[in-house]
Amino acid sequence: MNQPLIRMDRVRKEFGRSVVAVDNMSLTIEKGDFISFLGPSGCGKSTALRMIAGLLPVTAGTIDIKPPEAGEQAEQDLGFVFQEPTLMPWARVFDNVWLPLRLAGVGRNRARERVEQALREVGLSKFERAYPRELSGGMKMRVSIARAMVTRPRILLMDEPFAALDEMTRMKLNNDVVRLSAEHGLTVVFVTHSVFESVYLSNRIVVMAARPGRVAEELQVGAPWPRGDDFRTSQTYADECRRVSAELKETLHDDDIDH
Amino acid sequence: MTTTSTIESPQEARTPAGAVQDEPAPLNTEHLAAMRRERILAWVMPLATMALAILGWEWWVRANDIPHYLIPAPSRVAETLWTDGPSLLQSAWFTVKLTFFSLLLAVVGGVLLGALFALSRSVEMSLFPFAVILQVTPVVAIAPLILIYVANTFVALLICAWIVAFFPILSNTVIGLRSADHNLRDLFTLYRATPWQRLRYLLAPSALPYFMAALKVAGGLALIGAVVAEFVAGATGQNTGLASRIIEASFRNEIPRMFAALVLVSLLGVAIFLLTTLASKLVLGHWHESEIKRET
Numbered sequence: 194m195n196q197p198l199i200r201m202d203r204v205r206k207e208f209g210r211s212v213v214a215v216d217n218m219s220l221t222i223e224k225g226d227f228i229s230f231l232g233p234s235g236c237g238k239s240t241a242l243r244m245i246a247g248l249l250p251v252t253a254g255t256i257d258i259k260p261p262e263a264g265e266q267a268e269q270d271l272g273f274v275f276q277e278p279t280l281m282p283w284a285r286v287f288d289n290v291w292l293p294l295r296l297a298g299v300g301r302n303r304a305r306e307r308v309e310q311a312l313r314e315v316g317l318s319k320f321e322r323a324y325p326r327e328l329s330g331g332m333k334m335r336v337s338i339a340r341a342m343v344t345r346p347r348i349l350l351m352d353e354p355f356a357a358l359d360e361m362t363r364m365k366l367n368n369d370v371v372r373l374s375a376e377h378g379l380t381v382v383f384v385t386h387s388v389f390e391s392v393y394l395s396n397r398i399v400v401m402a403a404r405p406g407r408v409a410e411e412l413q414v415g416a417p418w419p420r421g422d423d424f425r426t427s428q429t430y431a432d433e434c435r436r437v438s439a440e441l442k443e444t445l446h447d448d449d450i451d452h
Numbered sequence: 453m454t455t456t457s458t459i460e461s462p463q464e465a466r467t468p469a470g471a472v473q474d475e476p477a478p479l480n481t482e483h484l485a486a487m488r489r490e491r492i493l494a495w496v497m498p499l500a501t502m503a504l505a506i507l508g509w510e511w512w513v514r515a516n517d518i519p520h521y522l523i524p525a526p527s528r529v530a531e532t533l534w535t536d537g538p539s540l541l542q543s544a545w546f547t548v549k550l551t552f553f554s555l556l557l558a559v560v561g562g563v564l565l566g567a568l569f570a571l572s573r574s575v576e577m578s579l580f581p582f583a584v585i586l587q588v589t590p591v592v593a594i595a596p597l598i599l600i601y602v603a604n605t606f607v608a609l610l611i612c613a614w615i616v617a618f619f620p621i622l623s624n625t626v627i628g629l630r631s632a633d634h635n636l637r638d639l640f641t642l643y644r645a646t647p648w649q650r651l652r653y654l655l656a657p658s659a660l661p662y663f664m665a666a667l668k669v670a671g672g673l674a675l676i677g678a679v680v681a682e683f684v685a686g687a688t689g690q691n692t693g694l695a696s697r698i699i700e701a702s703f704r705n706e707i708p709r710m711f712a713a714l715v716l717v718s719l720l721g722v723a724i725f726l727l728t729t730l731a732s733k734l735v736l737g738h739w740h741e742s743e744i745k746r747e748t
Contacts, residue, residue, distance in 0.1 A: 246642060247642070268643075269643055271642065273638075273639065275635045275639075277635060279633065279635040279636055279639060281657065282740070283660070284657075292643070292653070293643045295653070296640070296644070296649055296653075297643070324738060324739055
């Protein structure tokens with residue numbers, strides 16, 4: 194029986210007594226999926242992601258993650274990338290990436306090769322000894338991604354990671370994320386409020402609405418995956434963006450958006 | 453799984469198109485000279501004003517024929533420092549020991565209690581009132597009692613100075629340990645860090661800037677505490693600090709000697725300030741905003 198990798202079943206999250214952040218959210222995520230949670234601010238997409246990561250308890254419902262099989266074992270099954278780079282300012286780039294392994298009891302020398310590989314994959318080999326403050330915003334985000342990848346997780350959760358970056362840097366990082374997830378067979382859940390970003394990155398888009406935060410619609414992106422820069426200028430990309438925008442407009446009434 | 457994919461080097465590292473030219477652009481010599489001037493002025497200005505003030509004082513005392521038992525001229529104070537030097541230095545050493553030990557105890561106690569407070573809300577709620585009472589009650593008011601209960605004068609003085617220096621360390625340690633970035637906290641939760649790992653790799657480094665700021669304050673306060681306590685104790689005899697020498701000299705109307713002792717106390721304070729500032733620079737210099745020099 195092929196069990197889905199992540200199954201959310203009627204998940205509900207309340208903050209305090211009256212605020213329903215997520216209501217009745219059911220979703221299955223298969224291995225290798227690249228899923229976007231797309232919606233306006235206040236629709237509970239970040240809350241849903243944090244619940245999957247186990248950083249927030251659910252109020253009701255269940256979230257099941259299929260346990261790793263033999264050979265898939267990693268120090269940490271989930272990688273998480275925050276909206277901010279969230280690096281330790283007192284530690285060099287190497288030590289920041291080493292952190293997840295260090296917390297799992299892997300010493301500096303044993304971790305070296307893997308840390309170096311993770312940094313190589315995001316193109317920051319030369320910056321091992323730099324401090325975060327010496328890096329640009331895009332480079333800090335790459336360090337953050339390398340740190341999430343260093344434990345070789347099966348699942349990568351990303352919470353609007355590129356929202357604060359400029360357009361050029363964001364496109365580059367989008368390409369990197371697609372390439373990394375394809376190479377490593379990762380399952381990615383990506384929170385964003387950008388239609389263009391979600392269409393470019395994902396094979397499925399979960400459109401969410403606010404008050405209460407809920408799944409409004411699930412869309413398939415009709416284009417082969419993984420994608421490269423040429424997809425950005427293709428007719429398919431333009432068509433899919435138009436379609437998702439139209440669906441979004443239709444689903445989200447004016448009062449669904451938390452102004 | 454091994455991949456040796458290459459990503460174009462981050463765009464920040466590229467040279468801008470068209471930057472290749474035959475000759476290097478002329479240096480902004482004006483700006484470089486201004487920076488050099490500023491570096492020199494940073495030393496010269498304070499030293500010059502200090503020298504000027506001392507010279508003015510000297511001139512004013514001589515010009516008005518003010519007797520040295522009212523206000524001694526700086527030259528007179530220097531002379532006293534020279535002649536009374538050995539005995540004054542002995543007292544200064546006593547004050548140094550007192551200040552240093554009280555600061556050390558304040559750091560140990562403040563950090564340990566602060567860590568305990570940060571770990572447990574209930575411990576904090578039950579013990580914090582005591583810490584506040586200790587802080588708000590003037591040390592001059594408690595000192596006589598302490599001197600009655602504690603037989604050893606040095607220990608009694610130590611306790612007085614400790615009370616003054618302890619609180620800033622405690623309160624800043626508590627705030628510092630709580631100041632860690634909440635996303636980083638989540639990250640440590642995600643990676644199932646043990647409480648010890650969390651303290652060592654996240655909370656302690658986050659608290660360090662706050663602790664160093666407290667150390668600067670507490671260093672000065674420890675000296676004040678040591679001096680004030682000795683005034684209250686009114687200790688006399690062989691084994692006494694600078695404060696006792698000041699009292700002693702005032703009884704005998706030896707104003708130049710009072711000034712000489714005062715100069716030593718000030719120098720001690722300046723030394724403590726410089727040491728704690730240096731320590732802060734060494735510990736935080738490579739990462740914390742407060743100690744990083746901005747290039748202009």
